Amino acid sequence: xVQLRYFKGLLLSDLSAPGLVWNEEFKCYVGFASxxxxxxxxxxxxxxxxxxxxxxxxxFPIISDNIKLRKYQxxxxxxxxxxxxxxxxxxxxxxxxxxxxxxxALIKLSTLIVVPTIDLLNQWHESIKELLNVEAGRIGxxxxxxxxxxxxxxxxxxxxxESIGNKFAFVIFDEVHHLPSEGYSIIAQGLxxxxxxxxxxxxxxSDGRDVLYPSLVGPIVYRVPVSNLVGKYLSNFAIQRxxxxxxxxxxxxxxxxxxxxxxxxxxxxxxxTSLSDFNKLVKIAAKDKEAREALLAWHEALKIAVNxxxxxxxxxxxxEELNNEKIIIFTRNTSMxxxxxxxxxIPAITYKTPKAERLEILEKFKANEYRVIVTSSVLDEGVxxxxxxxxxxxxxxxxSRQFMQRLGRILRKKENKIAxxxxxxxxxxxxxxxxxxxxxxxxx
DNA sequence: TTGACTCAACATCCTTTGCTACAA
DNA sequence: TTGTAGGTTTCCATGTTGAGTCA
Numbered sequence: 504x505v506q507l508r509y510f511k512g513l514l515l516s517d518l519s520a521p522g523l524v525w526n527e528e529f530k531c532y533v534g535f536a537s538x539x540x541x542x543x544x545x546x547x548x549x550x551x552x553x554x555x556x557x558x559x560x561x562x563f564p565i566i567s568d569n570i571k572l573r574k575y576q577x578x579x580x581x582x583x584x585x586x587x588x589x590x591x592x593x594x595x596x597x598x599x600x601x602x603x604x605x606x607x608a609l610i611k612l613s614t615l616i617v618v619p620t621i622d623l624l625n626q627w628h629e630s631i632k633e634l635l636n637v638e639a640g641r642i643g644x645x646x647x648x649x650x651x652x653x654x655x656x657x658x659x660x661x662x663x664x665e666s667i668g669n670k671f672a673f674v675i676f677d678e679v680h681h682l683p684s685e686g687y688s689i690i691a692q693g694l695x696x697x698x699x700x701x702x703x704x705x706x707x708x709s710d711g712r713d714v715l716y717p718s719l720v721g722p723i724v725y726r727v728p729v730s731n732l733v734g735k736y737l738s739n740f741a742i743q744r745x746x747x748x749x750x751x752x753x754x755x756x757x758x759x760x761x762x763x764x765x766x767x768x769x770x771x772x773x774x775x776t777s778l779s780d781f782n783k784l785v786k787i788a789a790k791d792k793e794a795r796e797a798l799l800a801w802h803e804a805l806k807i808a809v810n811x812x813x814x815x816x817x818x819x820x821x822x823e824e825l826n827n828e829k830i831i832i833f834t835r836n837t838s839m840x841x842x843x844x845x846x847x848x849i850p851a852i853t854y855k856t857p858k859a860e861r862l863e864i865l866e867k868f869k870a871n872e873y874r875v876i877v878t879s880s881v882l883d884e885g886v887x888x889x890x891x892x893x894x895x896x897x898x899x900x901x902x903s904r905q906f907m908q909r910l911g912r913i914l915r916k917k918e919n920k921i922a923x924x925x926x927x928x929x930x931x932x933x934x935x936x937x938x939x940x941x942x943x944x945x946x947x
Numbered sequence: 948t949t950g951a952c953t954c955a956a957c958a959t960c961c962t963t964t965g966c967t968a969c970a971a
Numbered sequence: 972t973t974g975t976a977g978g979t980t981t982c983c984a985t986g987t988t989g990a991g992t993c994a
Contacts, residue, residue, distance in 0.1 A: 768966095785982060802983080
């Protein structure tokens with residue numbers, strides 16, 4: 504007979520098991536609470552009886568569920584259900600929340616839903632009320648209400664982990680690509696929940712920490728590419744790139760700043776061919792004045808390339824040409840978003856835009872009072888953005904995630920219309936590299 | 948309740964073609 | 972002579988969010 508207990512995000516066992524190590528302080532074998540599932544399985548397989556005091560589950564509420572899933576949602580859910588462990592990847596707008604809700608209705612055990620933003624916290628709360636007919640608890644964004652089905656932000660989950668770690672049998676990580684980060688991964692480790700579902704449209708991470716998924720939430724068990732849903736559930740779309748040249752002045756300035764960087768690299772015998780090269784430069788720049796100047800020059804050059812005049816000129820043409828379309832313009836820098844806002848009298852949303860104003864702009868965009876809005880990267884994820892027919896990308900990161908998220912903003916099904924994503928790229932600059940990089944590893 | 952503020956955490960940040968030391 | 976491996980993480984700047992505090 505072995506005794507298993509939970510203590511502040513940890514699993515305690517008086518017998519050894521894989522994933523547990525002897526702890527002198529506790530006088531027993533200790534591991535992360537997330538080991539609970541494996542350890543239990545190990546003891547059962549070894550025919551060792553377990554006195555299990557780990558879970559102290561909250562009562563599951565009475566729900567009613569009339570959720571009808573689409574074929575691909577059903578396939579995804581039933582594939583996941585075999586192990587009740589793993590990640591489902593679905594494009595933006597393909598109905599991930601509904602799958603999560605159906606999973607809750609099937610498992611019928613206390614459930615924690617972890618989300619990155621307060622917007623999503625409230626959206627899940629609404630959906631649960633609407634589709635499961637029950638008022639869920641909320642923790643975060645001013646709420647602190649623990650219930651048998653609770654929605655919580657990643658930040659609150661992190662800070663409340665010790666006290667809630669064994670209260671749930673099932674955990675859903677929405678936008679699960681956030682989970683592997685250094686701090687948030689502790690949430691997955693400290694929860695004892697043996698059933699786990701991750702949901703995202705974009706599982707790949709540029710820092711490579713996506714290799715941690717299997718141990719935190721399980722591997723990707725089902726993936727629906729955009730191309731499978733286009734036409735029937737998502738809009739047909741076209742991607743177009745327009746290349747522009749820097750103005751003479753910009754080119755001069757761009758070359759000047761790139762020259763500072765290049766001279767520094769040559770002088771120090773360094774190169775900038777990989778991310779680790781870049782990190783090395785950043786590290787040196789913390790202490791070395793010359794390196795800092797080189798890095799600042801890199802920033803300046805990039806800014807010139809990404810925010811060039813020629814892009815604004817091209818944008819002007821496009822706005823005239825596409826005068827019947829609903830358009831979202833994406834920039835990289837907030838300064839560019841505000842400049843466009845001023846120039847074309849278009850409402851702008853950035854992280855500096857107060858919540859109420861943001862909501863008002865999105866409402867008016869939805870109601871067709873505004874035809875065009877401009878934004879930096881705040882609307883990439885986690886916000887319910889009304890659909891547009893055209894996305895004009897003036898600048899962004901070199902990540903496929905952002906590219907797919909922005910594409911997702913125009914993919915809601917439209918009758919007899921092809922959605923368009925138009926990228927405007929400065930030729931012969933680092934903006935070109937960014938554009939190329941963000942399209943690598945993209946699976947449609 | 949709201950708003951303004953601060954703080955901590957997370958994410959991105961690289962790829963033209965040039966260097967140097969060492970092994971084959 | 973030629974080919975290739977070497978060096979890797981705590982942080983230049985900017986953008987974004989949630990939480991906490993205080994008025």
